[in-house]
Amino acid sequence: xxxxxxxxxxxxxxxxxxxxxxxxxxxxxxxxxxxxxxxxxxxxxxxxxxxxxxxxxxxxxxxxxxxxxxxxxxxxxxxxxxxxxxxxxxxxxxxxxxxxxxxxxxxxxxxxxxxxxxxxxxxxxxxxxxxxxxxxxxxxxxxxxxxxxxxxxxxxxxxxxxxxxxxxxxxxxxxxxxxxxxxxxxxxxxxxxxxxxxxxxxxxxxxxxxxxxxxxxxxxxxxxxxxxxxxxxxxxxxxxxxxxxxxxxxxxxxxxxxxxxxxxxxxxxxxxxxxxxxxxxxxxxx
Numbered sequence: 001x002x003x004x005x006x007x008x009x010x011x012x013x014x015x016x017x018x019x020x021x022x023x024x025x026x027x028x029x030x031x032x033x034x035x036x037x038x039x040x041x042x043x044x045x046x047x048x049x050x051x052x053x054x055x056x057x058x059x060x061x062x063x064x065x066x067x068x069x070x071x072x073x074x075x076x077x078x079x080x081x082x083x084x085x086x087x088x089x090x091x092x093x094x095x096x097x098x099x100x101x102x103x104x105x106x107x108x109x110x111x112x113x114x115x116x117x118x119x120x121x122x123x124x125x126x127x128x129x130x131x132x133x134x135x136x137x138x139x140x141x142x143x144x145x146x147x148x149x150x151x152x153x154x155x156x157x158x159x160x161x162x163x164x165x166x167x168x169x170x171x172x173x174x175x176x177x178x179x180x181x182x183x184x185x186x187x188x189x190x191x192x193x194x195x196x197x198x199x200x201x202x203x204x205x206x207x208x209x210x211x212x213x214x215x216x217x218x219x220x221x222x223x224x225x226x227x228x229x230x231x232x233x234x235x236x237x238x239x240x241x242x243x244x245x246x247x248x249x250x251x252x253x254x255x256x257x258x259x260x261x262x263x264x265x266x267x268x269x270x271x272x273x274x275x276x277x278x279x280x281x282x283x284x285x286x
Contacts, residue, residue, distance in 0.1 A: 030090055031057045039064035043105045045073050055088040061095035067105030068120045071129065075108060079135035083110045093138045097163070100144055101125070125152045125175075134158040137181075141165060143190060150174045157181050164204070166190045171202040185210045185238075194225055200232020200255055209261070210238035220264075224248055231258050233278065240264050247271055254281045261285075 035057050037048050042065035049057070054077060062070070072082045077091040101124060107117040109128045118127050125141065127149045133156055140163040141148075147170045153159065155178035162179075163186040176182065185206055189196050193214065204210060212219040221244035224231070228248070233255035236242055243264045249271045256278035259265070262285045 029056060032059060034059040034061055034093070034095075036061040036063065038062075039066065039070070041065070042067040042102050043069040045070040049073070049077075055090060058090050059093040060091055061098070063098040065100050065102045066096075066120075067102050068108045068118075069105035071101075071108040071120060072106055075130070075133060078130070078133040080132040082106075082108060083112060084132055089135065092135055092158070094136060095140045096142045097140045099142045101142055123147070125149060127151055128154060130154075130156055132156075137161065139163070143167065143188075146170070148172065148175045151177060154178050160184065162186070163188060166196055166201065168201060171204060173203075173205050176204075176206050179206070182206055182208050184208060187212050189214045194228055196232075197224065197228050197235055198230055198232055200235040200258070201237075203234050203257065204237060206238070208238075209240035211241055212236060212239050221245070224251065226250060229253070231255055233257060234260070236262060238262075249273060252276065254278060257281060257283065259285055 031053060037045065039045060039062065045066065046069065057077060060077070074094065075082060076087050077089040079087055079089045081087050101120055101122065103119065103121050105120065107119050109118045109131060111128065120126060123144050123146045125145055125148045129152045130136065131151060131154045136156055136159050138161040139159060143165045144167060145165060146167055148168065150172035152175045157178060157180050159179050160181050160183045162182060166187065166189045185204060185208060187210055189212060218241060220241050223246040226248040229250050230253045231251065235255060235258045237257050238261040240261065240263050242262045243266065245265060245268055247270065250273065251271050252273055253276040254274065258278060258281045260280050260283045265285050
């Protein structure tokens with residue numbers, strides 16, 4: 001009898017171990033290394049990723065033009081289909097820094113409630129583009145985008161890191177609504193520094209701090225060039241890491257919210273020649 005009990009216990013243990021190994025194998029079936037796909041033609045992403053791997057890729061970089069067809073697949077890989085239903089997608093890291101959004105292709109999102117279909121437009125992150133893709137944790141947007149539409153990242157609650165290019169000219173107020181997990185926004189200054197300082201950027205409506213980068217180096221101190229006389233709106237909005245700022249004597253105008261939320265600044269001297277300071281230019285500083 002003792003021998004039978006031991007044998008039964010042995011088989012029970014084996015079944016438990018096999019079950020654990022099966023689960024372990026299923027978890028490790030995910031593709032965690034970065035997969036880089038270069039598209040020669042927009043709308044061909046579904047042809048480049050096998051259906052057997054579609055929901056297993058966790059880290060993806062796309063190079064080339066993407067349209068609505070491609071964005072629809074990206075949404076599916078990131079956990080939501082084009083009508084908002086959940087999928088088995090596990091995509092968490094998405095790098096579109098070398099991608100270009102163009103018009104055309106299928107609709108990427110169908111809003112059944114309002115009976116509206118959404119399609120891509122050149123250099124625009126459209127309405128509800130990543131709506132509900134809460135599996136995304138890190139996203140780098142295309143360098144060439146100029147506009148981010150309302151609700152573009154609505155309810156992307158898993159998103160903790162977002163990289164924005166400096167060429168953006170419009171960010172709708174509700175673009176990041178529901179991004180409750182966002183801890184870091186990286187703003188990449190791609191333009192000539194003088195040009196960027198003059199034009200600034202649109203208001204970025206996020207609750208976390210914003211880190212500014214030039215050539216992949218974070219800005220913590222800056223000396224404004226002497227030939228720059230005007231600073232644009234929101235030029236360093238939310239830059240909590242900025243600890244040192246030197247303004248040249250020739251500065252005459254500082255835009256709205258230019259240094260709003262730069263709580264790391266410990267001191268600042270304003271040149272005597274300034275004739276215009278925008279609303280809340282230094283709100284929550286020092």
